[in-house]
Amino acid sequence: MSELEIQQCLRCSAAWFPDRLRCPGCGARKWQRVPAGEGTVEQDTWVHRPPAPDGAPVRLGSIRLDAGPIVIARLQEDVGTGRRVRLDSGADGVVRAR
Amino acid sequence: MAADACIVGCGEARYTRHAPAGTNTAAVLADAAWLALESAGIDAGAVDGLAVSSFSLGPDHAIDLAWRLGVHLRWLMEDTNGGASAINMLQHAGRAVQAGDATTVLVLAGDHLPAAAFRTLVEEYNRATRDHLAPLPFGGPNSLFAMLTQRHARAYGLGRSDYAALVIAQRQWAAHNPGAVYREPLTLEEYLAAPIVSDPLCIYDCVPVVTGGDAIVVRARDHLSGSRRPPVLVRALRLTFNPDDQQGDGLRTGLSVLAGELWAEAGAGPRDMDVTMVYDDYPAMALVQLTDLGYLGERELRGFIADELASRRLPVNTSGGQLSAGQAGAAGGLHGVVEAVRQLRGEAGGRQVPGARRALVAGYGMVVYRYGACAGAAVLERAR
Ligand SMILES: [Zn+2]
Numbered sequence: 275m276s277e278l279e280i281q282q283c284l285r286c287s288a289a290w291f292p293d294r295l296r297c298p299g300c301g302a303r304k305w306q307r308v309p310a311g312e313g314t315v316e317q318d319t320w321v322h323r324p325p326a327p328d329g330a331p332v333r334l335g336s337i338r339l340d341a342g343p344i345v346i347a348r349l350q351e352d353v354g355t356g357r358r359v360r361l362d363s364g365a366d367g368v369v370r371a372r
Numbered sequence: 373m374a375a376d377a378c379i380v381g382c383g384e385a386r387y388t389r390h391a392p393a394g395t396n397t398a399a400v401l402a403d404a405a406w407l408a409l410e411s412a413g414i415d416a417g418a419v420d421g422l423a424v425s426s427f428s429l430g431p432d433h434a435i436d437l438a439w440r441l442g443v444h445l446r447w448l449m450e451d452t453n454g455g456a457s458a459i460n461m462l463q464h465a466g467r468a469v470q471a472g473d474a475t476t477v478l479v480l481a482g483d484h485l486p487a488a489a490f491r492t493l494v495e496e497y498n499r500a501t502r503d504h505l506a507p508l509p510f511g512g513p514n515s516l517f518a519m520l521t522q523r524h525a526r527a528y529g530l531g532r533s534d535y536a537a538l539v540i541a542q543r544q545w546a547a548h549n550p551g552a553v554y555r556e557p558l559t560l561e562e563y564l565a566a567p568i569v570s571d572p573l574c575i576y577d578c579v580p581v582v583t584g585g586d587a588i589v590v591r592a593r594d595h596l597s598g599s600r601r602p603p604v605l606v607r608a609l610r611l612t613f614n615p616d617d618q619q620g621d622g623l624r625t626g627l628s629v630l631a632g633e634l635w636a637e638a639g640a641g642p643r644d645m646d647v648t649m650v651y652d653d654y655p656a657m658a659l660v661q662l663t664d665l666g667y668l669g670e671r672e673l674r675g676f677i678a679d680e681l682a683s684r685r686l687p688v689n690t691s692g693g694q695l696s697a698g699q700a701g702a703a704g705g706l707h708g709v710v711e712a713v714r715q716l717r718g719e720a721g722g723r724q725v726p727g728a729r730r731a732l733v734a735g736y737g738m739v740v741y742r743y744g745a746c747a748g749a750a751v752l753e754r755a756r
Contacts, residue, residue: 292503317523318519319570320568320571321511321518323511323569324508324511326509332510332511336519336742346504346505
């Protein structure tokens with residue numbers, strides 16, 4: 275588990291997630307990977323019938339990063355709309371907000 | 373689009389929640405095709421163009437379908453734009469018959485998606501979904517549109533009963549559509565008590581997945597000999613793809629970008645439409661499309677829902693829409709075109725809007741990460 279990395283344009287510094295092939299901001303095509311940093315949960319929802327192994331409800335949120343991108347992530351139960359969070363990314367591909 | 377592309381026939385293969393064993397997508401598409409050709413009074417041997425959109429036709433492609441349908445073509449197209457595929461195929465088919473590349477184009481869309489196939493489709497919809505959403509897991513687009521609906525409700529001051537009004541009105545339309553899978557009346561109490569899928573969306577806000585298919589036949593106006601029923605002209609048509617790099621809130625679609633040009637080309641406006649079919653994958657998206665296309669004028673959305681939709685004074689999604697008739701995968705967009713053509717030809721039975729002459733049909737779809745990135749609309753008009 276490590277901090278989610280996002281794509282940053284080397285020319286205009288705009289950040290993107292998921293990855294693009296050409297910077298929507300300036301048109302450049304050179305990038306670096308940067309940590310996603312902090313963001314704010316803007317919406318949250320309980321998904322009641324997810325295809326989770328145990329079928330248990332899953333809590334998701336829409337997080338606007340200070341760097342710009344909006345990321346859909348799994349939320350811990352006590353994390354809700356308005357909370358400041360950081361995003362972790364696991365080998366399982368799950369982005370988690372904490 | 374110049375005015376001489378016409379829809380001369382339409383058909384819908386019966387929508388079913390639980391298709392019998394042995395059902396397959398190609399056969400469903402063929403059922404829709406034969407119905408559309410029959411309604412056009414055209415023999416399959418006259419078809420020289422074919423367009424198809426389906427999530428479940430694979431491993432076959434359009435050519436395999438042509439072979440199995442036994443049609444000999446000089447124009448062939450396969451479309452992958454989901455809810456916007458119908459308008460996209462209609463644009464291309466219209467151009468083809470105008471240019472003379474084909475005379476008679478069969479436009480098909482449909483799907484048969486058993487539970488496992490549906491889950492695979494949802495989780496491998498595209499790279500962003502497969503890599504970043506499916507692992508969460510996210511439960512399909514319901515969770516994304518749940519959060520979009522939260523933004524929408526907040527932006528417009530709406531509550532669950534406002535969205536319910538649209539759902540209930542469409543169910544009232546569906547009562548008169550024998551092809552709709554849900555036709556029983558729905559009350560506000562039932563809606564509010566229904567199981568939540570992803571808050572605030574309940575089961576009635578999410579389209580029932582069905583097996584089914586839709587078809588239209590497109591011809592140029594100077595190739596109309598033999599058609600017994602009034603042809604439907606394509607007066608105007610516009611599409612947009614990726615208008616905002618997914619950087620917005622999803623509360624505007626590309627329709628807001630194309631509406632001005634669309635209405636100008638049609639020489640008409642929202643008030644001139646006798647029937648309107650918007651892509652109702654979720655109630656909020658139907659409202660967004662009506663807003664984008666200028667149906668509200670100076671009115672507030674909440675009052676518009678009560679005065680125009682709940683009352684059914686404005687005929688919107690008269691088949692019951694996908695919310696009541698069902699969503700047959702990639703046929704979701706063509707379903708609206710078929711219903712519009714039925715209304716304009718006076719073939720809509722108990723839900724017929726008297727004297728309907730002009731229709732607006734909108735398509736929307738392909739969630740690339742947070743919301744749909746494809747949108748289009750067409751203005752249709754009965755020729756006589
Ligand atoms: Zn840039």
